[in-house]
Amino acid sequence: MSGPSTPSEAPHASTPAQESATDVVRWAAFSCVLVPVVLLWYGSSLAGATGTALGLAAVTAVCRILLRQSERGAARLHAEERAPRRGRHHRTGNGAHRGGRHTGGNTPVG
Template sequence: MSGPRQPAEPPSGAPVPGPAAPSRDPVTGLVRWAAFSCLLVPVVLLWCGTSFAGTAGTALGLAAVTGTCRLLLRRSERVAARPPGRGRGVRAGRRHRAGRRARGGGRHTRQNTPVG
């Protein structure tokens, strides 16, 4: 019986293989799991006896939801990565009219009331 075996050493200068580093981007990991589910769910549905048309519709729906979620997650990352205060100018709209006095609710003090 011989002693414990030593692992073979890689030649000098060669990269040492190690465990795969986990993805640092949480959105990428989430989208990968969603894509895996988009593939797994139709297979399970077919295995359980669901019609091919129903399975195809489910797969397309899952793919659409996954794609939309990916777009929304990426957009929220871009918005969160913006420096504070950028892109927040004066908004022009119904309630945000620059240079005009706000009109609406409250008590009017004009003398335009009907005599009665």
């Protein structure tokens, strides 16, 4: 039976943001082919259509790099939010070692 696949069935499950970024890159690559063809169809020169194709390909490549970098940054941020925080200002525990004066337990102050 063929039906919509669930994320657990998909071999490489991705988030909707990653899918939309992939779709954007696919449409951009499609336009890199379509626009020069349309330019040639309407009588533009081969050199002009080739230059347009190269320009669109360069813009698409830069956008793809920026999208991937953004995805990695978002994934890193998401991983940091889920990780337990430790360090100087994010200690875990009952708070026994926080600032202030500490008495010696049951010893009288006097």
